[in-house]
Amino acid sequence: MRHDRSIPLIYVAVYAVIVVIVPLIFLVYYSIRVSPSRLFLSVLSASIRQSFLQASISTAISLGTGLLFGILLIIYNGRFKNVIISLLLVTYVLPGIIMALGIISLFGYSSRFWEIIYGNVIYNAPLIAVLAYSTGNSTSIREVYSAKVIGANDSQVVTRFYLPNSLRGGMLGGILSFILSFEGFSLPLIIGGPSFSTMEVMIYEFKNVFPAFSQFPFSTASFLGLLQVVILVVPLYAYLSIQSKSRRNDSSLPPPLRRYNSIALLGLVAFLIFALTPLLGMFIKYPLWQISVVEMTRKLQISMAILLGNTLVFSFVSTFIAFMISIVIVVYRFSFRNQFLILLPLIFSPVTLALSYFLVYGDYIPTSLLIILIFTVIVVPLNIRMMSQAVDTIPLSETYSSKTLGDSTFSTFFKVQLPRIKWEVSTILSLMFITVLGEFSSIVTVYTASTETITVGIYKLLLLRDIRDTYYLTEIFLIVIFISSFVINQLGKSGAVGQA
Amino acid sequence: MVQLDKLRLEGVSKKIGGLDTLKNVSFRLKEKEIKVILGASGSGKTSILNCIAGIIEPDSGSIFKDEKNITHLRIEDRNIGFVFQDLGLFYSMNVAENIAYGLRIRTKDVKEINRKVVEISKVLDIEDHLRKFPSQLSGGEKQLVSLARTLVTGPDLILMDEPLSSLDSFLRNVMRWYIKDIQQKFNISIIYVTHDLADAEILGDTIAILDEGTILDEGKKEEILNHPKTAGIARILGYNLYQKGESSYAIHPSKVLIGGSTKIKIIYRERGIKNNYLVETEYGKINFTSDRELKENDGISLENSVLIP
Numbered sequence: 001m002r003h004d005r006s007i008p009l010i011y012v013a014v015y016a017v018i019v020v021i022v023p024l025i026f027l028v029y030y031s032i033r034v035s036p037s038r039l040f041l042s043v044l045s046a047s048i049r050q051s052f053l054q055a056s057i058s059t060a061i062s063l064g065t066g067l068l069f070g071i072l073l074i075i076y077n078g079r080f081k082n083v084i085i086s087l088l089l090v091t092y093v094l095p096g097i098i099m100a101l102g103i104i105s106l107f108g109y110s111s112r113f114w115e116i117i118y119g120n121v122i123y124n125a126p127l128i129a130v131l132a133y134s135t136g137n138s139t140s141i142r143e144v145y146s147a148k149v150i151g152a153n154d155s156q157v158v159t160r161f162y163l164p165n166s167l168r169g170g171m172l173g174g175i176l177s178f179i180l181s182f183e184g185f186s187l188p189l190i191i192g193g194p195s196f197s198t199m200e201v202m203i204y205e206f207k208n209v210f211p212a213f214s215q216f217p218f219s220t221a222s223f224l225g226l227l228q229v230v231i232l233v234v235p236l237y238a239y240l241s242i243q244s245k246s247r248r249n250d251s252s253l254p255p256p257l258r259r260y261n262s263i264a265l266l267g268l269v270a271f272l273i274f275a276l277t278p279l280l281g282m283f284i285k286y287p288l289w290q291i292s293v294v295e296m297t298r299k300l301q302i303s304m305a306i307l308l309g310n311t312l313v314f315s316f317v318s319t320f321i322a323f324m325i326s327i328v329i330v331v332y333r334f335s336f337r338n339q340f341l342i343l344l345p346l347i348f349s350p351v352t353l354a355l356s357y358f359l360v361y362g363d364y365i366p367t368s369l370l371i372i373l374i375f376t377v378i379v380v381p382l383n384i385r386m387m388s389q390a391v392d393t394i395p396l397s398e399t400y401s402s403k404t405l406g407d408s409t410f411s412t413f414f415k416v417q418l419p420r421i422k423w424e425v426s427t428i429l430s431l432m433f434i435t436v437l438g439e440f441s442s443i444v445t446v447y448t449a450s451t452e453t454i455t456v457g458i459y460k461l462l463l464l465r466d467i468r469d470t471y472y473l474t475e476i477f478l479i480v481i482f483i484s485s486f487v488i489n490q491l492g493k494s495g496a497v498g499q500a
Numbered sequence: 501m502v503q504l505d506k507l508r509l510e511g512v513s514k515k516i517g518g519l520d521t522l523k524n525v526s527f528r529l530k531e532k533e534i535k536v537i538l539g540a541s542g543s544g545k546t547s548i549l550n551c552i553a554g555i556i557e558p559d560s561g562s563i564f565k566d567e568k569n570i571t572h573l574r575i576e577d578r579n580i581g582f583v584f585q586d587l588g589l590f591y592s593m594n595v596a597e598n599i600a601y602g603l604r605i606r607t608k609d610v611k612e613i614n615r616k617v618v619e620i621s622k623v624l625d626i627e628d629h630l631r632k633f634p635s636q637l638s639g640g641e642k643q644l645v646s647l648a649r650t651l652v653t654g655p656d657l658i659l660m661d662e663p664l665s666s667l668d669s670f671l672r673n674v675m676r677w678y679i680k681d682i683q684q685k686f687n688i689s690i691i692y693v694t695h696d697l698a699d700a701e702i703l704g705d706t707i708a709i710l711d712e713g714t715i716l717d718e719g720k721k722e723e724i725l726n727h728p729k730t731a732g733i734a735r736i737l738g739y740n741l742y743q744k745g746e747s748s749y750a751i752h753p754s755k756v757l758i759g760g761s762t763k764i765k766i767i768y769r770e771r772g773i774k775n776n777y778l779v780e781t782e783y784g785k786i787n788f789t790s791d792r793e794l795k796e797n798d799g800i801s802l803e804n805s806v807l808i809p
Binding site: 398400403404405415 | 554555575576577579580585586589601602605606
């Protein structure tokens with residue numbers, strides 16, 4: 001219906017070829033050279049079984065928990081609402097390796113299946129809760145009051161109005177939860193051990209630990225990567241097809257269920273305690289003031305400055321590039337076909353992505369650039385989706401007013417749309433930044449001695465069984481995450497990206 | 501002297517979601533003319549404006565402005581003002597910034613921009629609100645800001661999409677005359693879409709009646725309002741329809757006279773600013789308003805009825 005010019009197919013096609021098609025062709029090329037021994041088949045079936053089992057159970061529990069707390073978020077209308085949402089999002093974007101270490105700090109090194117599930121639920125339930133809240137909260141308050149006027153009670157209001165609307169976002173989160181748990185890496189690698197290895201862990205193992213498992217290097221890892229792509233295509237297609245539009249609910253009417261405010265707050269606080277306990281446990285067990293950076297540096301054989309520098313540079317550069325790409329794509333509205341091509345990199349899990357990019361570009365570009373490329377491709381699709389949803393909440397008449405007054409599409413975005421969503425943009429920027437900052441599975445697949453980041457450092461300390469220093473580095477990392485995301489958030493709200 | 505068309509639509513059709521929203525719509529708008537497009541909700545009024553502004557592209561047909569084909573021209577290159585139903589004010593900017601927005605695109609001269617903003621805000625009596633944000637304004641004030649923002653760039657054609665629909669009766673009455681006044685002062689052509697007959701009566705030079713995406717009739721206001729050509733048009737204009745012998749007639753509630761040969765039975769009588777009646781006649785039910793009190797033996801006169809061909 002819109003008359004705007006969309007991005008020509010040729011640009012999108014070039015993007016798709018570079019970031020998806022060529023890496024996919026390489027994966028296929030390597031895969032067909034795999035030698036299917038009996039051992040390989042048994043490893044394959046065990047990892048597929050684990051991926052499915054962990055993903056299904058985690059998703060079922062996360063969906064129930066997330067929906068319940070999503071509805072509590074809708075009901076609660078107190079002053080801590082934004083704080084609660086931020087804390088839930090923090091839980092979601094926290095690096096998996098930190099969550100894994102947090103769980104170990106609680107339960108010890110016991111390698112239990114249900115601890116992986118607990119970790120997955122802590123990750124996915126907050127995401128589902130926030131998504132369910134965002135669609136559920138768009139329920140028309142006028143409709144709810146109309147129902148109440150003709151006799152609907154509070155539970156009917158929840159089941160007939162809020163729950164169905166929350167389900168739209170909840171289902172979207174559920175699909176995402178399944179995909180993320182299926183691609184689970186840090187939790188099964190660190191908590192689970194060999195008996196609970198998922199496909200993602202095995203791809204990493206066959207790439208880095210046993211590259212010569214078959215006669216053709218990397219063919220086993222490529223085969224597993226390709227198989228995972230094939231398995232996840234269907235849920236990914238479902239995820240991309242579901243539109244979870246939320247709209248600004250500008251009604252001035254009071255919230256219909258405000259009398260349950262305190263109960264909802266209590267439930268939400270309980271949920272936050274459930275989700276954040278592993279983190280708190282870590283800080284209590286290993287207080288930060290006992291840290292010895294010199295000792296840690298000696299064990300890591302790399303200076304803390306280089307470790308921090310690598311982490312921040314890779315993250316800042318890839319966040320910046322991803323943000324710029326996303327702006328161009330969001331400004332020039334794209335057709336479904338183009339949108340599908342742009343989101344196509346989502347078919348790769350981080351480890352598969354890293355493996356395929358290593359196979360294609362590893363010999364031609366420095367590892368640091370390879371890492372930035374991988375990080376950028378990881379965050380662009382989700383960033384585009386979140387930005388598009390934020391832009392869609394602005395009334396079209398504002399955009400078209402600007403254009404009928406003579407402004408261009410690009411300028412309209414910066415002058416009219418961006419200032420209206422600057423809070424959302426700063427949140428998206430922070431989320432993107434934290435996501436790449438904590439990226440572990442992809443970088444552990446391709447890093448070299450000079451491109452180590454903090455997550456790799458944490459993992460190395462863990463492999464050295466130096467538990468104390470592992471936790472201290474993790475705590476430093478958490479502080480880096482909070483400070484840098486705070487800075488980005490402030491930048492976004494105050495001007496650099498948010499102002500007209 | 502031949503008067504050129506400011507705007508001309510030729511056979512514009514548009515399908516939205518598989519439905520024929522506009523079917524072969526054609527009309528002309530002269531310089532300095534206000535054309536009111538009158539139609540019920542869902543008749544395609546907004547879609548016509550969206551096609552003219554370039555927000556949607558017609559599937560077929562052409563749109564000419566000043567004899568130039570603008571059917572495929574970009575929105576920002578058309579120089580057409582648009583006052584949206586929800587006004588489309590920029591909520592992240594204050595009133596002055598809203599008004600200055602279009603000027604900033606056209607000139608870098610800050611003094612000139614400031615001068616024009618102050619000038620238009622004085623004309624529309626909103627200079628006290630320049631530092632306020634849209635969320636701090638009343639409905640009428642928002643309306644004026646939207647008008648100011650549109651007028652300040654000097655468009656020669658303005659599209660208005662039911663801009664008064666959210667205002668109370670008093671403000672609606674005031675704003676109708678305001679728009680009329682503005683049009684005279686700025687010598688602009690306006691296409692105004694509405695479902696409200698009062699808007700059409702006060703604002704329109706010409707009227708087009710739209711129903712299910714089709715223009716049913718178009719012409720001078722007096723002609724369209726007083727001589728509906730079909731029962732459908734009469735219905736949209738609020739006429740009573742009745743059958744007398746083989747012929748169909750229509751009479752507007754304001755044209756029914758008390759005292760006449762048509763016998764009546766009063767069904768309802770409601771006293772308001774005027775007297776409102778629903779009466780039973782030998783031709784069916786008729787509703788009308790009058791300043792006079794009606795008694796059943798007075799009868800009514802239907803002599804102002806219009807024969808529907």
